[in-house]
Amino acid sequence: MFKAIFLQKNEQAEFSASLAQLDESQLPGTGDVLVEISHSTLNFKDGLAICNKSPVVRQWPMVAGIDGAGTVLESAHPKFKAGDEVILNGFGVGETHWGCLAEKAKLKGDWLIKRPAGLSAEHAMAIGTAGYTAMLCVMGLEAHGVKPEQGEILVTGATGGVGTVAIALLSKLGFTVVATSGKPEQSQFLKNLGAAEVLDRKTLSEPGKPLQRERWAGVVDCVGSHTLANACAQTKYGGTVTACGLAQGMDLPSSVAPFILRGVTLKGVDSVMAPLAIREEAWRRLAKDLDLNKLSSLSRVLPLQGAIEAAGQIMAGANTGRVVIKM
Structure with a gap:
């Protein structure tokens, strides 16, 4: 039994x-x-x-x-x-x-x-699918050439499982991370993980213009809907947005403008059916690149x-x- x-x-x-x-x-x-x-x-x-x-x-x-x-x-x-x-x-x-x-x-x-060696079972499940998805997002940004010197990385839904691990990973890899959250009381927690700045999620969650002031070199989005649309509209020329969540909604009320006028890449990230070789690489990277004290x-x-x-x-x-x- x-x-x-x-x-x-x-x-x-x-x-x-x-x-x-x-x-x-x-x-x-x-x-x-x-x-x-x-x-x-x-x-x-x-x-x-x-x-x-x-x-x-x-x-x-x-x-x-x-x-x-x-x-x-x-x-x-x-x-x-x-x-x-x-x-x-x-x-x-x-x-x-x-x-x-x-x-x-x-x-x-x-x-x-x-x-992987160096990760206990408890560590592995503190990472879980959420943290493994965060690593896939980071690998997606890297695969499209996003580097720390190119500017800030936006992480939405930052107090969730994907967001928290993404912040810890990106900050350790040398990126400047800006987080969005609807929990202002968690701002210091997010900064302790490595966020340089914390924005109110309302700055991104309402309908916005198809193109907005360029700010982000890359994005890890866990939210979808208007948040993802605004993140794309604010991404710098040639930047990459990784999308892995739908906490706000499955819709994407956007336009083609960021993609055809600024060359922005929108990369979908799936953790459920990812091939074994990618999984193994993601977990190898997590064992190496994630600060277990932050975990x-x-x-x-x-x-x-x-x-x-x-x-x-x-x-x-x-x-x-x-x-x-x-x-």
Whole structure:
């Protein structure tokens, strides 16, 4: 038997989320690696699933949790053996395949990477999909030639999981980071992570002109909608905007002006289905380029039974930084 955050819908389509005791025989037969999960985490998508706020879950019942770190117990996959320390991010886990907010998970070996040396399981889940996405955004900026000497980098939704890790990464790499947030009381926290300046999110969240004063050499946007549109309109000639979130909305009320008049690049960043080689490079970079002391300051650890309440806090916008779940 093992404990898990169990999501169900009955015949009347009534939803429930509970801490349940499940039998190992219930685990999906499609996985070829059995992992004892030591740590998981809560991402925005986990909050949506646990609070039934969006059709994240595609199969019922479901064990929540798109991230996990732990130790291989059994493996039929040639790359892994019992005792290996592994990380799981995405691939539809917690959506179409039972997830990692659980003491055990049966996963496909093709989805797993070996945990890099220097990162504990707790570190890995303090990073989680949010931090790994932040690294993908940084790598996207670098791939398009964005360098510290070219000017400021804007990070939107800065107190969220992606934003906090992005600030820590970019500042350590020598970039001047400007953060936007709707939580003025968290300004000093963001500056401690490495932000040089903190702006009120209202400066970007309302409808704006198609082209505005050039300011940003690059952008990490976690918000979408008008915020993303304004960020593009303020990006310098030849700059790059990485887009990975939809906290404000899925719409993009913009124009082609920044792209055809200033040569701005809008790069989409997907963490769910990213190829294994990119994942491994992102995690290698995280182990090297992320200040683990800052990581400790932006995360808190809860037991599995605290996951449902914490998911509600994420949906209410009442959470800052990362939430690690320890089994």
